[in-house]
Amino acid sequence: MDTVIKARKRLVDWLGQADCSACALGGEAVCQDLPRARRDGAPAPIDQLTYGAHMALYSEGDAAPYVFAVRDGLLKMTQLAGNGTRRIVRFLQAGQMAGLEALGGGPYRHTVETIRPTLVCRIPVAVLKEGAGNGMALSPRLFQLWLRSLDDADKIIRQLSTGASPGRVVRFLLYALSGPDDDSCVALSREDMSAVLSVAMETVSRTIADLKRQGLLREVNGRFHFNRAGLLPLAAE
Amino acid sequence: MDTVIKARKRLVDWLGQADCSACALGGEAVCQDLPRARRDGAPAPIDQLTYGAHMALYSEGDAAPYVFAVRDGLLKMTQLAGNGTRRIVRFLQAGQMAGLEALGGGPYRHTVETIRPTLVCRIPVAVLKEGAGNGMALSPRLFQLWLRSLDDADKIIRQLSTGASPGRVVRFLLYALSGPDDDSCVALSREDMSAVLSVAMETVSRTIADLKRQGLLREVNGRFHFNRAGLLPLAAE
DNA sequence: CGCTGGTTTGACATATGTCAACAGCCGTGG
């Protein structure tokens, strides 16, 4: 197969420079912390980019000149694990940031790739630092992002990396990418579920197939729709 | 047995108010970010406390009036996992902080308990907020702490919650509590190792015993001493 | 000297990983 043609569908597109004052993320966006002057009139060197599915924003070890704000889509943040496999350590959705370690000057610590087509704002570190001034302001927004990242990491440890495999799969459905009310979530590839649950891909597949047979789960149009009440008792095992 | 007597060995002691300007942690300490006035002369309501082994600083869900700076010792940070067990999500050593989520106003998100006798500074949130002023300064120190917490969480995911059980145990020895040069680390109880590796206590015990029989590991005086070079190949599995 | 709590070891059932075959879907190219 011609990989070039396939790649064309997955290109990165430049959508122009961002108008942070009209950001769809509104008060949630970190760009609100940038200096007024930049946000309002003068063009800031903040680019909006769309990525197709399965594209890398950056890789573990790369020099880190940018911080990324996710506007829409879904990303996975991975690291090389102790046993040589690639482990998913976090998911990123609208409103979250990737590559904040760039502010510390070091290289990126994770590989970040899109799972679905994704829209991001790419912010040069210099801009963010300048915006924050000398004593970089820990705005409530930034602080919330921090807590959120830690919560997400903790959740992957206690919900998705603990206990027997069927429980992990069920907890993924219930807690990882769906809101407490939303009884559906993006249907990841079995490969990705394996990488976040640390369970063999075949085992994940069997569990999912079982749940479908039990009528607790449907997979429609790239999304899982499930029976939350029915799944809950299975999550505790 | 009289639990009271046993408990007496585990009491919390008040060592007086902290003199942050003479903090043993020096430039590493977050207290350096407090306003000069407080740090230098006037007594700040920051208490130094010693905790015996196996004491709780606070519990998941508690109201959160304090942030804790670890001066010496070793703590475990745990959460209730999806399958009902208690999972260790991080370790805390000198220079790290516990309960920073108190700054956000919510309750504590973890239970934090000492593993060995531990010395902490207990900082009321109000003091820290006042010290930081309105736009709380994200000092390089605080930023480093943030990155450090995330790194630690990521490490537990990719090194200690991935792959077969012997590999996890070995990686724990090599990476969790020992520096890259230090070929020794605190000998945790098998119970605690089980809670961080998500592996049955008996399985951990077997692996440790095996390593000892192979001459790769000794347990002396509450510490593990190991042969790093000999262990390294086992870490990759 | 006899508890007590932690560790080690044994025996056993089973969950899980591995290897391999097969099915379904989609895009490609004839």
Added chain:
DNA sequence: CCACGGCTGTTGACATATGTCAAACCAGCG
């Protein structure tokens, strides 16, 4: 338009790592 090839998901068979239950062991401490 259809046939082919390549992915992804599903299923099967099987070896084995791991959890569970239970007993023996050991050290510290009263």
